[in-house]
Amino acid sequence: MNNSVTTESIAPLASEKTPEKAKTSNVITEENSDAYTTVGQAFSENAKMSMRNVNVFYDEKQAIYDVNLDIGTNEVVAMIGPSGCGKSTFLRCLNRMNDTIDTCKVTGKFLLEDQDINDRKMDVVPLRARVGMVFQKPNPFPKSIYDNVAYGARIHGLADRKSDLDDIVETSLQKAGLWNEVKDRLQQPGTSLSGGQQQRLCIARTIAVSPEVILMDEPCSALDPIATARIEELIDELSQNYTIAIVTHSMQQAARVSHRTAYFHLGKLIEVNETEKVFTNPDHGLTEAYITGRFG
Numbered sequence: 001m002n003n004s005v006t007t008e009s010i011a012p013l014a015s016e017k018t019p020e021k022a023k024t025s026n027v028i029t030e031e032n033s034d035a036y037t038t039v040g041q042a043f044s045e046n047a048k049m050s051m052r053n054v055n056v057f058y059d060e061k062q063a064i065y066d067v068n069l070d071i072g073t074n075e076v077v078a079m080i081g082p083s084g085c086g087k088s089t090f091l092r093c094l095n096r097m098n099d100t101i102d103t104c105k106v107t108g109k110f111l112l113e114d115q116d117i118n119d120r121k122m123d124v125v126p127l128r129a130r131v132g133m134v135f136q137k138p139n140p141f142p143k144s145i146y147d148n149v150a151y152g153a154r155i156h157g158l159a160d161r162k163s164d165l166d167d168i169v170e171t172s173l174q175k176a177g178l179w180n181e182v183k184d185r186l187q188q189p190g191t192s193l194s195g196g197q198q199q200r201l202c203i204a205r206t207i208a209v210s211p212e213v214i215l216m217d218e219p220c221s222a223l224d225p226i227a228t229a230r231i232e233e234l235i236d237e238l239s240q241n242y243t244i245a246i247v248t249h250s251m252q253q254a255a256r257v258s259h260r261t262a263y264f265h266l267g268k269l270i271e272v273n274e275t276e277k278v279f280t281n282p283d284h285g286l287t288e289a290y291i292t293g294r295f296g
């Protein structure tokens, strides 16, 4: 599916709007901090989600400044940047998770294909099935492994018969790379699993309601290197069928799993480019400073 028409109707494509290199200075100072241009390729011809002119405030404090970004269909976009730069805040906008924070005010346009996710007609429950989220700490429900995965399918009425539900549970656990490890213990509590297994269980729970987009906020930060490698492999497999936006504090992880990388700095989206370019030959001085470890 090609959404370029819709995309063009809200903002020109990057190729039309911004030359390869930034017109603006590479240094953001107090004086020029409100007017800035994201450098690189923030837009996609095959956008699954399109965000335009996104600003986010917590009470009076602004956390995100005029961000424009597309996430392409079946693309993995990594969001990186120093702690507190707004990665989680931006990610939470994509399935209206910020609605749950009273002080948080979000402006701008968010399209899921051609649907405005903030439209009054858009109910957040089905939205969060279409745009699922995996959190930093694995958070299985205090239920069995089976019921963790079946939970959403039951709520959304995706299975009429027990055998249909069994199928959804098995398929989701298989896609999450957990089936072989748990098929003989489906009635044991989800919390009896190791951390890495719990995170894959949470991924299975997300997959069970047939999402189109999966948001991941530092999904490996509580995991050991082996469990992390397993999730990274999984992200690669999942990207064949799902669109993925992942926040990570690990540059190696961004380099390993993503197609494009978005670099945030103090609430601004500084640069978006092909991941390899971001880590080898970034367009923006701030990106370069970050990837070479000058601040973190």
Ligand SMILES: Nc1ncnc2c1ncn2[C@@H]1O[C@H](COP(=O)(O)OP(=O)(O)O)[C@@H](O)[C@H]1O
Pocket (backbone or CB within 6 Å): 058, 063, 081, 082, 083, 084, 085, 086, 087, 088, 089, 090, 101, 103
């Ligand atoms: N619930 C909240 N209430 C008030 N301020 C918040 C809240 N969540 C985040 N912030 C602030 O918004 C900014 C961006 O935070 P966050 O999105 O968590 O950054 P990151 O995920 O990049 O570390 C920070 O200054 C942070 O203190």
Ligand SMILES: [Mg+2]
Pocket (backbone or CB within 6 Å): 087, 088, 089, 247
């Ligand atoms: Mg965060």
